[in-house]
C-alpha cells in the first residue's frame with residue numbers, strides 16, 4: 391500500500407530554512423523523502439548538513455526573497471539541481487520590532503511588507519511558471535495566527551503582512567487549483583524557533599496560555615508535510631491553524 395504522507399521524489403523549495411521553523415520544515419520534508427532546495431539570506435550549510443547526514447538530499451543558495459530576480463533564480467536553481475519543482479514553502483519573513491502604529495518608522499513598515507508580502511508573491515509567481523507547465527504543484531505559505539487576532543507586543547506591520555499572506559493564498563488558490571496547483575497557508579501560534587531572550591518567568595507566563603505547551607519547528611514541519619502530501623489532494627484555499635490548543 392502506498393503511504394500518502396510520503397514525498398519520495400518530490401522537489402521542495404523552503405525559503406528561510408537556514409534556521410528556526412524553516413529548518414524544521416526542511417528536515418521533516420526531507421525525512422519524508424523530498425529533495426530540499428533552500429533559499430535564505432544567510433548561509434544554510436548547517437541545515438543542508440543535518441539533512442544529508444540523515445541520508446537526505448538538500449542544496450542551498452543565498453538569496454533575498456524580496457528581490458524578484460532572486461526568486462526566479464531560486465526556482466531555476468531547483469530545476470537545475472533536481473530537474474523539476476513540486477513544492478514551494480514560503481517561510482522566510484522578518485519580525486518587525488515591537489511598536490505602536492502611531493510611531494512605527496515607515497522604513498520598518500516598508501521592509502516588513504517587502505519581505506513578508508512581496509517576497510511571498512515573487513516566489514509564488516516564479517514557482518507557478520514550472521508548476522502550471524507541468525500541471526501540478528503545491529504552495530504552502532507560513533502566515534501567523536496574529537494575522538486575524540493581532541498579537542500583543544508585535545508590530546502592526548507584521549500582523550498586516552501575515553493577513554496579506556492569507557489573502558494571497560485564497561486568491562492564488564482560486565486562480566490555479568483547477569490547473570493542478572494547490573495553495574494553502576499555515577497559521578502557527580507561538581513556536582519556540584530560537585532564543586527569544588525571555589526570563590524564566592516570562593517564558594512560564596507565555597507557555598501558560600498553551601494547553602499543549604509551545605510549539606517546535608517540527609510541529610510546523612508536520613503540518614506542511616500533510617498539506618504538500620498526496621493525503622491533502624483535496625485541500626486548497628485553506629489556512630490551517632496550529633495553536634497548541636490556545637483558543638483565546
Ligand SMILES: NC(=O)c1ccc[n+]([C@@H]2O[C@H](COP(=O)([O-])OP(=O)(O)OC[C@H]3O[C@@H](n4cnc5c(N)ncnc54)[C@H](O)[C@@H]3O)[C@@H](O)[C@H]2O)c1
Nearest residue numbers: 406408409410411430431454455481482483534580581583
Ligand atoms: N516563531 C513563531 O512563534 C512564529 C509564529 C507564527 C508564524 N511564524 C512565521 O514562521 C516563519 C519562520 O519564523 P522563525 O521564527 O523561524 O523566524 P527566524 O527569524 O528564526 O528565521 C527566519 C529565516 O528567514 C531568513 N530570511 C529573512 N528574511 C529573508 C529574506 N528576505 N530572504 C531570504 N531569507 C530571509 C532568515 O535569514 C532566517 O534564516 C516566519 O514566516 C514567521 O513569521 C513564526
